[in-house]
Amino acid sequence: MTYVKKTENQSARFSGSSYQDLLDREARPVPASLRATADVSLGSEPLPIEGYLSPEWHELEKRRLWPRVWQSLCRESEISKAGDYYVQDIAATSVLVLRTERGEIRAYPNACLHRGRELKSGPEQGYGHANDLTCPFHGFRWNLDGSFDGMPCSWDFGHIDPQQFSLPSLRVDTWGGWVFVNIDGTAPPLPDYLGVMVDHFKRWSPEKTYKALHIKKVLRCNWKLAHEAFIESFHTAATHPQLLPYTGDANSQYDCFSDYISRTITPMGVVSPHSSATTQEQSVHQWLTVYGVAEEGELPDVPEGMSAREYLGDMNIARFSQMYGQDLSELATHSEVLDAILYSVFPNFAPWAGFRPNVTYRFLPWDDRHDMCTMEIMLMMRYPESQERPLDAPVMFVPADQTLRDTPGIEPGLARVFDQDFHNLPLVQKGLRSLRSGAIQLANYQEVRIRHFHHILSQYLNSDEDTV
DSSP states (O other): OOOBOOOGGGGGGSSSSOHHHHHHTOSSOOOHHHHOOOBOOOOOOOEESHHHHOHHHHHHHHHHTGGGSEEEEEEGGGGOSTTEEEEEEETTEEEEEEEOTTSOEEEEESSOTTTOOOSSOOSSSOEEEOSSEEOTTTOOEEOTTSOEEEOTTGGGOTTOOGGGOOOOOOEEEEETTEEEEESSSOSOOHHHHHTHHHHHGGGTOGGGEEEEEEEEEEESSOHHHHHHTTSOSTTHHHHOGGGTTTBOGGGOEEEEOSSSEEEEEEOBSSOOTTSOOOOHHHHHHHHHHHTTSSOSSSOOOOOTTOOHHHHHHHHHHHHHHHHHTSOOTTTOOHHHHHSEEEEEETTTEEEEESSSOEEEEEEEESTTOSSOEEEEEEEEEEOOTTSOOOOOOOOEEEOTTOOSTTSTTSOHHHHHHHHHHHHHHHHHHHHHTTOTTSEEOOOSSTTHHHHHHHHHHHHHHTSSOOOO
């Protein structure tokens, strides 16, 4: 596939000012990462619905997709001490990652080599601590480094060589404070897989953040449907009308940098082209209300000649400088403290970027089902370097029939936005079964990342060999 820089003619696809036009108005130097643009043309053919509805497709993904790609599991800080472990189910495969006595991060298939019982449990919570890996079924025992440490009645297992009975190690690497695992060892090196993200994120130092919130929400839809709802802003006008006074949804920029990395940047502090006339004061007030910074009441006093984007950008630079104990006034652009800058790492990991508190998403099949999934929402926060790193928040598990609005500890404005998305997704899963054409239609530009995602997915699923 060829990825090319956008041309001037392509700017006609934007409604009003493009994102790059907004960058031209920044008062501070704009980082090269935000100026970078990359396009891909994949035609306009309908997309078959089989991949969302077919159990056979799900089985194919288990053999040809999930073992071959890099998967984020947890934060390095969540397994900081020897014996700390985390369990993640990736479709049908349970993976155990831990810290050894030597400080190494190791990962293993989460299965006893005797009769296959999971060594550690935790698909909902995930975390734990152990001095060794002892199977609760029969007591077979391994050290944290994977070496075999014995079993009851060893006299009955003369056919087992203890020196050859170590747990099989999986490939592990880290980036930005995240631990990644590749199950079958065939993926490119992680830095190559992440491509431009490595340089782009250096400025924002994701490794210097902690997890302030971690929601794991079960959804009644295929994991791809959930993921696709968050790689386009086209749905904002119909699904999130409360955002239109300050969200340039149709001004979004979509980039496909490589097979594995794509990005959406949706500008904030600008009125949506889908919205009726809104004053700068109304735009600011709606942003403050949705984000819980202000309550219903009088409109803010926006200085004459100042745009809502400038007002909110300056406000956030001041707020975040105080929160982080770092002066951002000469460093951060308004885009980096306002806009939704969402990268995706194929197939299911999506970190936001910039100097604002950022969310990271992860999408996975739930309970080895093709028609249910989990979406994880992790809020990554900076903290003053003079302070000790705060503890990462535990996983907050939210069942399929529970809304975020009814989940304690979640900011109401945030809960409303996600609940609006979550209301759509089961109805999409159900509606696809009634689609007589057997295919869906995609916008050429605003949904290009969905088409790009399926193009890469098809390359994996059409390969000749299965990973067992």
